[in-house]
Amino acid sequence: MAKDWLLSFEFFPPKTQPGAEKLARTRETLAQLAPEYFSVTYGAGGSTRDNTRDIVLETRAAGLDVMPHLSFAFGDDDANAIKALLETYSQAGVSRLLALRGDLPSDPESTRKPIHANELVAFIREHFGEQFNLQVAAYPEIHPDAKSYQDDIYWLGEKFKAGADSAITQYFFNIDAYWYFLDQAAKAGIDKPIVPGIMPITNFTNLARFSAGCGAEIPRWMAKKLEQYGDDQASIIAFGSDVITQLCERLLEGGAPGLHFYTMNQAEPSVDILSRLGVSADQR
Helix, strand or coil, rough: CCCCCCEEEECCCCCCCHHHHHHEEEEEEEECCCEEEEEEEECCCCHHHHHHHHHHHHHCCCCCEEEECCCEECCCCHHHHHHHHHHHHCCCCCEEEEEECCCCCCCCCCCCCCCHHHHHHHHHHHHHEEEEEEEEEEECCCCCCCCCCCHHHHHHHHHHHHHCCEEEECCCCCCHHHHHHHHHHHHHHCCCEEEEEEEECHHHHHHHHHHHCCCCCCCHHHHHHHHHCCCHHHHHHHHHEEEEHHHHHHHHCCCCCEEEEEECCCCCCHHHHHHHHCCCCCCC
16 A cells, blocks of 8 residues: 555553553554554653653654643643653754643632643644644544534634644444544534544453544444454454454545544554554565
8 A cells, every 4th residue: 555644553551661662662563564653641740741741752862753641730740840850852853743622620619721622733833833733633533622513613613723733532333433523524614634543442441442532433333343253362353353354444545634543552453453454664
Protein backbone atom coordinates (compact mmCIF):
# COMPACT_ATOMS: atom_id res chain seq x y z
CA MET A 1 0.00 0.00 0.00
CA ALA A 2 1.42 3.37 -0.98
CA LYS A 3 2.26 5.70 1.85
CA ASP A 4 -0.28 8.39 1.04
CA TRP A 5 -1.91 8.47 4.48
CA LEU A 6 -0.78 9.27 8.00
CA LEU A 7 0.01 6.45 10.46
CA SER A 8 0.41 7.02 14.20
CA PHE A 9 0.35 5.01 17.41
CA GLU A 10 -0.79 5.92 20.91
CA PHE A 11 0.71 4.77 24.22
CA PHE A 12 -0.21 5.31 27.86
CA PRO A 13 2.35 5.83 30.65
CA PRO A 14 3.00 2.50 32.46
CA LYS A 15 3.12 2.57 36.24
CA THR A 16 5.65 -0.24 36.76
CA GLN A 17 9.15 -1.05 35.57
CA PRO A 18 8.02 -4.23 33.74
CA GLY A 19 5.37 -2.10 32.04
CA ALA A 20 7.99 0.44 31.00
CA GLU A 21 10.20 -2.31 29.58
CA LYS A 22 7.25 -3.74 27.63
CA LEU A 23 6.46 -0.30 26.24
CA ALA A 24 10.05 0.14 25.08
CA ARG A 25 9.83 -3.15 23.17
CA THR A 26 6.45 -2.17 21.71
CA ARG A 27 7.80 1.19 20.56
CA GLU A 28 10.84 -0.47 18.95
CA THR A 29 8.60 -2.90 17.04
CA LEU A 30 6.14 -0.26 15.86
CA ALA A 31 8.92 2.15 14.90
CA GLN A 32 9.84 -0.31 12.13
CA LEU A 33 6.56 0.65 10.43
CA ALA A 34 7.80 4.26 10.14
CA PRO A 35 4.81 6.04 11.71
CA GLU A 36 4.61 9.81 11.44
CA TYR A 37 4.65 9.95 15.23
CA PHE A 38 3.82 8.24 18.50
CA SER A 39 1.50 9.89 21.01
CA VAL A 40 1.55 9.58 24.81
CA THR A 41 -1.51 10.10 27.00
CA TYR A 42 -1.48 12.53 29.88
CA GLY A 43 -2.40 12.67 33.55
CA ALA A 44 -2.96 16.03 35.20
CA GLY A 45 -0.49 16.57 38.03
CA GLY A 46 1.63 14.10 39.96
CA SER A 47 3.49 11.01 38.82
CA THR A 48 1.34 10.23 35.78
CA ARG A 49 2.18 13.54 34.16
CA ASP A 50 5.84 13.04 35.01
CA ASN A 51 5.70 9.58 33.43
CA THR A 52 4.23 11.12 30.28
CA ARG A 53 7.04 13.65 30.12
CA ASP A 54 9.69 10.98 30.69
CA ILE A 55 8.30 8.72 27.94
CA VAL A 56 8.07 11.67 25.56
CA LEU A 57 11.70 12.63 26.20
CA GLU A 58 12.87 9.01 25.89
CA THR A 59 11.06 8.69 22.57
CA ARG A 60 12.62 11.88 21.26
CA ALA A 61 16.05 10.72 22.44
CA ALA A 62 15.53 7.60 20.32
CA GLY A 63 15.13 9.88 17.29
CA LEU A 64 11.38 9.37 16.94
CA ASP A 65 8.66 11.98 16.54
CA VAL A 66 6.28 12.08 19.48
CA MET A 67 3.09 13.96 20.36
CA PRO A 68 2.42 14.48 24.07
CA HIS A 69 -1.18 14.77 25.20
CA LEU A 70 -1.79 17.81 27.36
CA SER A 71 -4.65 18.97 29.56
CA PHE A 72 -4.85 21.73 32.12
CA ALA A 73 -7.00 22.26 35.21
CA PHE A 74 -6.64 25.05 37.75
CA GLY A 75 -6.21 23.41 41.12
CA ASP A 76 -3.89 20.75 39.70
CA ASP A 77 -1.67 22.95 37.55
CA ASP A 78 -0.87 26.57 37.01
CA ALA A 79 -0.05 28.42 33.83
CA ASN A 80 3.66 28.70 34.65
CA ALA A 81 3.95 24.93 35.19
CA ILE A 82 2.32 24.27 31.82
CA LYS A 83 4.58 26.79 30.09
CA ALA A 84 7.64 25.20 31.71
CA LEU A 85 6.54 21.76 30.50
CA LEU A 86 6.03 23.08 26.98
CA GLU A 87 9.48 24.70 27.06
CA THR A 88 10.95 21.33 28.02
CA TYR A 89 9.16 19.71 25.10
CA SER A 90 10.25 22.44 22.71
CA GLN A 91 13.90 22.12 23.72
CA ALA A 92 13.68 18.35 23.15
CA GLY A 93 12.46 18.90 19.59
CA VAL A 94 8.81 18.04 20.16
CA SER A 95 6.75 19.70 17.44
CA ARG A 96 3.26 18.25 18.00
CA LEU A 97 0.78 18.42 20.87
CA LEU A 98 -2.68 17.00 21.47
CA ALA A 99 -4.68 19.57 23.45
CA LEU A 100 -7.48 18.13 25.58
CA ARG A 101 -9.99 19.40 28.11
CA GLY A 102 -9.00 18.91 31.73
CA ASP A 103 -10.95 16.25 33.61
CA LEU A 104 -14.13 17.43 35.29
CA PRO A 105 -13.98 17.22 39.12
CA SER A 106 -15.89 14.29 40.61
CA ASP A 107 -16.64 16.37 43.73
CA PRO A 108 -19.17 19.14 43.02
CA GLU A 109 -17.57 21.17 45.83
CA SER A 110 -14.13 20.99 44.21
CA THR A 111 -12.35 24.23 43.35
CA ARG A 112 -10.73 22.59 40.30
CA LYS A 113 -11.55 24.40 37.09
CA PRO A 114 -10.86 22.41 33.93
CA ILE A 115 -9.58 24.39 30.98
CA HIS A 116 -11.45 23.52 27.81
CA ALA A 117 -9.46 22.35 24.81
CA ASN A 118 -10.16 25.50 22.78
CA GLU A 119 -8.84 27.58 25.69
CA LEU A 120 -5.72 25.43 25.91
CA VAL A 121 -5.14 25.76 22.16
CA ALA A 122 -5.47 29.54 22.47
CA PHE A 123 -3.08 29.53 25.47
CA ILE A 124 -0.43 27.59 23.53
CA ARG A 125 -0.79 29.81 20.46
CA GLU A 126 -0.50 32.93 22.64
CA HIS A 127 2.72 31.81 24.31
CA PHE A 128 4.35 29.66 21.62
CA GLY A 129 2.92 30.94 18.36
CA GLU A 130 3.12 28.42 15.54
CA GLN A 131 5.90 26.44 17.18
CA PHE A 132 3.70 23.37 17.68
CA ASN A 133 1.37 21.51 15.37
CA LEU A 134 -1.74 21.34 17.55
CA GLN A 135 -4.20 18.49 17.37
CA VAL A 136 -7.47 18.10 19.25
CA ALA A 137 -9.98 15.35 19.93
CA ALA A 138 -13.16 14.68 17.94
CA TYR A 139 -16.06 12.36 18.74
CA PRO A 140 -17.99 10.84 15.81
CA GLU A 141 -20.48 9.33 18.27
CA ILE A 142 -20.43 12.55 20.32
CA HIS A 143 -18.65 13.30 23.59
CA PRO A 144 -20.41 11.77 26.62
CA ASP A 145 -20.69 15.23 28.21
CA ALA A 146 -22.02 17.02 25.11
CA LYS A 147 -25.40 18.72 25.46
CA SER A 148 -26.36 17.74 21.91
CA TYR A 149 -24.91 16.55 18.62
CA GLN A 150 -24.73 20.07 17.23
CA ASP A 151 -23.20 21.39 20.45
CA ASP A 152 -20.33 18.93 20.07
CA ILE A 153 -19.76 20.04 16.46
CA TYR A 154 -19.80 23.66 17.65
CA TRP A 155 -17.06 23.06 20.22
CA LEU A 156 -14.94 21.20 17.69
CA GLY A 157 -15.22 24.28 15.50
CA GLU A 158 -14.13 26.46 18.43
CA LYS A 159 -10.99 24.37 18.83
CA PHE A 160 -10.11 24.99 15.20
CA LYS A 161 -10.93 28.69 15.45
CA ALA A 162 -8.51 28.88 18.39
CA GLY A 163 -5.73 27.55 16.17
CA ALA A 164 -5.85 23.74 16.06
CA ASP A 165 -4.41 22.14 12.93
CA SER A 166 -6.20 18.79 12.88
CA ALA A 167 -8.18 16.34 14.99
CA ILE A 168 -8.03 12.68 16.01
CA THR A 169 -11.28 10.87 16.74
CA GLN A 170 -12.28 8.64 19.57
CA TYR A 171 -12.32 5.07 18.30
CA PHE A 172 -15.53 3.81 16.73
CA PHE A 173 -16.86 0.69 15.01
CA ASN A 174 -19.74 2.27 13.10
CA ILE A 175 -18.15 3.77 10.00
CA ASP A 176 -21.35 5.64 9.10
CA ALA A 177 -20.96 7.66 12.29
CA TYR A 178 -17.57 8.88 11.06
CA TRP A 179 -18.75 9.82 7.56
CA TYR A 180 -21.81 11.61 8.93
CA PHE A 181 -19.64 13.43 11.46
CA LEU A 182 -17.33 14.64 8.68
CA ASP A 183 -20.34 15.82 6.71
CA GLN A 184 -21.76 17.75 9.65
CA ALA A 185 -18.35 19.23 10.45
CA ALA A 186 -17.99 20.40 6.85
CA LYS A 187 -21.43 22.02 6.98
CA ALA A 188 -20.26 23.88 10.08
CA GLY A 189 -17.29 25.26 8.13
CA ILE A 190 -14.66 22.85 9.47
CA ASP A 191 -12.16 21.99 6.72
CA LYS A 192 -9.26 20.57 8.73
CA PRO A 193 -8.20 16.89 8.68
CA ILE A 194 -10.04 14.59 11.09
CA VAL A 195 -8.09 11.34 11.48
CA PRO A 196 -10.02 8.26 12.65
CA GLY A 197 -8.91 6.56 15.84
CA ILE A 198 -8.59 2.77 15.61
CA MET A 199 -8.94 0.34 18.54
CA PRO A 200 -7.71 -3.23 17.93
CA ILE A 201 -9.90 -5.80 19.70
CA THR A 202 -8.09 -8.17 22.03
CA ASN A 203 -10.29 -8.39 25.15
CA PHE A 204 -14.06 -7.98 25.10
CA THR A 205 -14.44 -7.23 28.82
CA ASN A 206 -11.96 -4.38 28.70
CA LEU A 207 -13.36 -3.09 25.41
CA ALA A 208 -16.89 -2.98 26.83
CA ARG A 209 -15.67 -1.06 29.88
CA PHE A 210 -13.67 1.46 27.86
CA SER A 211 -16.50 1.95 25.39
CA ALA A 212 -19.07 2.58 28.11
CA GLY A 213 -16.84 5.30 29.54
CA CYS A 214 -16.03 7.10 26.30
CA GLY A 215 -19.32 6.77 24.45
CA ALA A 216 -18.09 4.45 21.69
CA GLU A 217 -20.90 2.13 20.60
CA ILE A 218 -20.18 -1.57 20.12
CA PRO A 219 -22.71 -2.75 17.51
CA ARG A 220 -25.04 -5.43 18.88
CA TRP A 221 -24.03 -8.01 16.27
CA MET A 222 -20.39 -7.49 17.17
CA ALA A 223 -21.00 -7.67 20.91
CA LYS A 224 -22.97 -10.90 20.51
CA LYS A 225 -20.21 -12.45 18.42
CA LEU A 226 -17.58 -11.49 20.99
CA GLU A 227 -19.74 -12.77 23.85
CA GLN A 228 -20.03 -16.09 22.01
CA TYR A 229 -16.28 -16.63 22.27
CA GLY A 230 -16.25 -16.36 26.07
CA ASP A 231 -12.69 -16.92 27.28
CA ASP A 232 -11.44 -18.08 23.87
CA GLN A 233 -8.90 -15.29 23.50
CA ALA A 234 -7.49 -16.55 20.21
CA SER A 235 -10.92 -16.41 18.56
CA ILE A 236 -11.60 -12.94 19.96
CA ILE A 237 -8.31 -11.66 18.55
CA ALA A 238 -8.85 -13.32 15.16
CA PHE A 239 -12.39 -11.96 14.85
CA GLY A 240 -11.29 -8.52 16.04
CA SER A 241 -8.48 -8.40 13.52
CA ASP A 242 -10.88 -9.25 10.69
CA VAL A 243 -13.40 -6.60 11.75
CA ILE A 244 -10.87 -3.82 12.32
CA THR A 245 -8.96 -4.58 9.12
CA GLN A 246 -12.19 -4.25 7.13
CA LEU A 247 -12.98 -0.99 8.94
CA CYS A 248 -9.54 0.40 8.11
CA GLU A 249 -9.83 -0.66 4.47
CA ARG A 250 -13.16 1.12 4.11
CA LEU A 251 -11.86 4.23 5.83
CA LEU A 252 -8.82 4.51 3.59
CA GLU A 253 -10.79 3.71 0.46
CA GLY A 254 -13.25 6.44 1.46
CA GLY A 255 -10.51 9.04 1.77
CA ALA A 256 -9.71 9.13 5.50
CA PRO A 257 -6.46 11.09 5.97
CA GLY A 258 -4.84 8.41 8.11
CA LEU A 259 -5.18 5.92 10.95
CA HIS A 260 -4.34 6.54 14.61
CA PHE A 261 -4.01 3.27 16.55
CA TYR A 262 -4.85 3.04 20.24
CA THR A 263 -2.26 0.36 20.98
CA MET A 264 -2.86 -0.23 24.70
CA ASN A 265 0.94 -0.58 24.74
CA GLN A 266 0.80 -3.73 22.60
CA ALA A 267 2.46 -4.09 19.22
CA GLU A 268 1.10 -7.34 17.80
CA PRO A 269 -2.57 -6.41 17.20
CA SER A 270 -1.68 -3.24 15.26
CA VAL A 271 1.12 -4.99 13.36
CA ASP A 272 -1.28 -7.77 12.31
CA ILE A 273 -3.96 -5.35 11.09
CA LEU A 274 -1.44 -3.22 9.21
CA SER A 275 0.15 -6.25 7.58
CA ARG A 276 -3.29 -7.16 6.24
CA LEU A 277 -3.48 -3.65 4.83
CA GLY A 278 -0.18 -4.23 3.07
CA VAL A 279 1.88 -2.18 5.52
CA SER A 280 5.06 -3.74 6.87
CA ALA A 281 8.54 -2.69 7.85
CA ASP A 282 9.69 -3.42 4.29
CA GLN A 283 6.98 -1.34 2.65
CA ARG A 284 6.79 1.88 4.66
